[in-house]
Amino acid sequence: MSGGNQRFGILIVVIGILSLGWTTLSGSGSSDRPVESATTLSGLPWRSGSHVANELDKHVTFGQWRGRPNDVINIFTDRSSWEGITHPGWPIDNMVGFAGQLVISQPLWPKGQGDSAACACGKYDDYWKSFGSWLVEKNRADSIIRLGWEGNGDFMYWSVTDDDLRTGNWKACWRRAAQAIKSTNPRAILEWTINGHGSATYGGHKPYDVYAHPNVYPGDDVVDIVGTDSYDHYPPMNKVGWEKHSVAENTGLCNTISFARRHGKKFAVGEWGITARDPKNGGGDDTAYVQKMYDTFVANRDLLAYEGYYNAPLSIEPGNLGSGICPDLGSVDGQEASKLYQRLWSGPVVFPASNPCQEALSCVPGSPLPLSSPEREGFSAQRLERLHTYIRQLADGKQRSGAVTMIARHGRIVDWQTYGYRDLEKKLPMEKDTICRIYSMSKVITSVAVLMLMEEGRFELNEPVSLYLPEFKDVKVLVGGTADQPQLVDPKRHLSIKHLLTHTSGMVYPDGSSPVHELYRRARPMEAASLADFSARIARLPLITHPGDAFNYGVSTDILGALVERVSGEKFDEFLRTRIFEPLGMKDTFFEVPDHLHDRAAIIYAEQNDGTLKPSPRRGQGGFPSGGGGLYSTTGDYVRFAQMLLNGGQLQGVRILGRKTVELMFANHLNHMDPQTVSMNDFEGFGLGGAVRLDLAKASSLGSVGQFGWAGMASTYFRIDPQEGTVAILFMQHLPSDNETPKRFSTLFYQAIVD
Incomplete structure (x- = not known):
């Protein structure tokens, strides 16, 4: 609560859960993070509740009045002693029977019994350790703790x-x-909560920027939720408009959401409400404020940890805000606001035409692309919920460990969601910046590197590979015999760079039954010590078909990595880093995950015969950077790469390829063959590095002719659709490769387009 008003009692925000509810999961740094489950007590797609008093029956009454039970309950701890802070039995014991998760608002020390200097020196550490232990003893280990809330105001003694x-x-x-x-x-979850209406130092009343000042925000490693208390006052919305109330104001709600997004955190609005006590600075019976808050919660539900209405009627708390809206719990301080709240919260979810915080969120620093809303980009937010529900059910049902989905249109992020865990054993959640092994999605990146060299005039695509990799001068084709006695002939045509780009080279992977596959297994090419060694091993092996005769998925792209290295004179991984990753701002894409980022990397899980998931041992790299399957990346990085291609080779002023080169890349280069499609299906051809959809009817699924993309062995997937202007990305870490979920993902993504 803002200003100098007094609160009644104690605040704990209790997040209501069913048997699934909220799961506490480790987040960035050492902290545990909350992750939304499939259901809420209220049935809303976010967690909602109230502060009424410290009595459970009153919260039940509030839920009955609004037509939905509470997910959250708000209370405050006793500030008069360390005992009241570290062992708050009174408010917590009053909540016995509420199947919720506590979020306890705690001062940093008891009133008149401490200061920040002593606290900073560790003199209160034992008290806080005792509090942590006490929560465990009370079976409330997963509590959310609003520590030193509203510390940026000038009215709290802390x-x-x-x-x-x-x-x-x-x-x-x-x-x-x-x-x-x-x-x-x-398992405790720490929330840093600001006062949403200005920042002034205690006693000094000097304004400062709470987000920019280096000595206010505690740090991403210790903060799990970024919270704000955002009442309809200082200034009231109906007097200055939403823009000044929550957007233009530095500590306004929209800037809090933007700050949370920049730091990869959930946001919470632990306290909000109308204010009728102070006509000058409060909005009174302000229905516009209630509507805007509702729209903001709906539009930003993917990031919303919880929100709790602060119901403090003047008839019961005459010195408080005058925020009463529930007629069953005292007087109503805003009749029309009360009616609107009840109608909005009890009815079906209504998706706003636009995000009220769109302006503040559209250019979030650190976001891979500008943020937008589904409605603004021609999607139905309600229809996108079908996609969210489907992927969430896979994760909740332990069919998949976790997932990250990303949808962009017109160069702006429309939808970006996380589900489940990146580490099941440690209960670490999938995050938007989780690093995943993308395996064969590396091929598209490697192909771009080759095309960059082509644009520089280093070679032509139809030239023989042997001009640049002489070891392939005497390559042969196996036409009969066995692995021990193969019948070999010269190829009908030279092996070209284009054959490598289109997987028509005759090279394969070792996992097959032909004599060529057996020879690959014996040669163990993936154990090569370098790209040069790898290329030499492959060059000694026969091709399974004549170059250009058939599509055979295999190690062709890894040979392209050797080609890039040989022609450019740079190590292949360095070429990608300096020529593609750094210019595009792909800071989390590499062949080896750095030690300091291991906590962000997802574990690949292998599905067992009984359907359970176990960590897969297939995690390591060989002795060389595999352009065909060795990269790790994030959805944020990969969407920038994909958007660059969709933009015709450039992104935000950085050009990687020319527009005509991308056109060539997206064309079907199997059109000289019969069939003109890849070996996996009869509706996709193959461009220079990825699949190209040729036929909608044969695909029997939603999409567009001309869409381009590929997938990775550990169940990663992406598609670029030039007709619709979209990029769709799905990252899972699952073996064997899941081919069905990407199909359903694609259908649910396309069905949400409504313009």
Whole structure:
């Protein structure tokens, strides 16, 4: 609550859950993160509730009035002693019977019994360790803790002071308290909550930028949720409009959401409500405010941890806000606002035409592309829920460990969701920046590298590979015999660079039954110590068909990596890093995950015969950078690469390829063959590095002629659709390769396009 008003009692936000509810999962750093499950008590696609009092029956009454049970309950702890803070039995014991998750609003020290300097030095660590242990004993280990909430205001005794801004004591205090709690309760979830209506130092009243100041935000490694308390005052929305109330204001709700997105965090609105007590600074019976808050929750539900209405009627708390809207719990301070809230929260979810915070979110620093809303880009948000439900059910049902989905249109992110876990054993959630092994989606990147060299005049696509890799000068084709006594002939035509790009080279992978496959297994090419070694091993092996005669999926793209290395004079991985990844800002794409990023990498799970999932041993690289299947990446990085191709070879002023080269890349280069399609199906041809859809009817699935993309062995998938202007990406980490989920993903993505 903002301003100098007094609160009643104690705040704990309790997130309601069913048997699944919210699961606490480790997030960035050492903290545990909340992840939304398939259901909520309220039935809403976000978690919603109220603060009424410290009595469970009153929260039940509020839920009955609004037509939906509460997911969250808000209470406050006793601030008069360390005992009241570290062992808050009174409010928690009152909530027995509520199947919820507690989010406890805690001051940083008892009133009159501490300061930030002592806290920063660790003098209160034992108290916080005791609190963490106490939560475990109470079976409330997964509580959300709003530590030092609204510290950016000038009305809390623990608020940031001028001295704190200079010394960093407040920030250090918050960090120590959070780490002490985690040391005895690793499942605790820490929320950093600001006052949503201005920042001033305690006593000094000097405004400062709460998000930019280096000594206020505690840090991504200790913060799990970014919260705000956003009431209809200072300024009231109906007097200044939504723009000034929540967008233009530095600490407004929209900027809080933007800050959370930039830092990869969920956001929460633990307290919000109308304000009737102060006619000058409050909005009174403000229906426009209630509608905008609802629209904001719906539009940003993917990032919303929870929201709780603060119901404090003047008839019961005359010194408080005047935010009463439930007639069954005292007087109503806003009759029309009350009616609107009840209608909105009890009825079916209504998706707004646009995100009220669109302007603040459209250019979020750190976002891979500008953010937009489904409606603005021609999607139905309601229809996209079908996609979310399907993928969520796979993860909740343990059929897949987890997933990340990304949809972009017109160069803007429409939908970006995470599901399940990146590490089932440690209960670490899939995050938007989770690093996944993309296997054969590496091929498209390698193909782009080859085309860059072609554009520089280094070679022509129809030239013999042997001009640049002489080891292929005497390559042969196996036409009969066995692995021990093969019948070999000269190829009918030279092996060209284009044959490598289109998988018509006659090269294969080792997993097959022919004599050629057996010879591949004996040669063990994937154990090569370098790309040069790999190329030499493959050159000694026969081709399974004459070059250009048939599509055979295999190691062709790895040979392209050797070609890039030989022609450019640079190590292949360095070429990709300096010529593609760094120019495009793909900071999380590489052949080996750096040690400091291992916590962000997803484990690949192998499905067992009984349907259970176990970590797969197939994680390591060989002795060389495999352009055919060796890269790790994130959905954020890959969408930038894909958008570059959709844009005709450039992204945000950085040109990687020319427009005509991308046109060539997206054409079907199997049109000289019969059939003109890949070996996997009868409706896709193959371009220079990826599949091209040729026939809608034969595909019997939604899509567009001309869409381009590929997939990876561990169940990653992407498609670029030039007709619709879309990029669709699905990252899972599942073996054997899941071919069915991408099909369903594609259908559910396309059915949501409504323009």
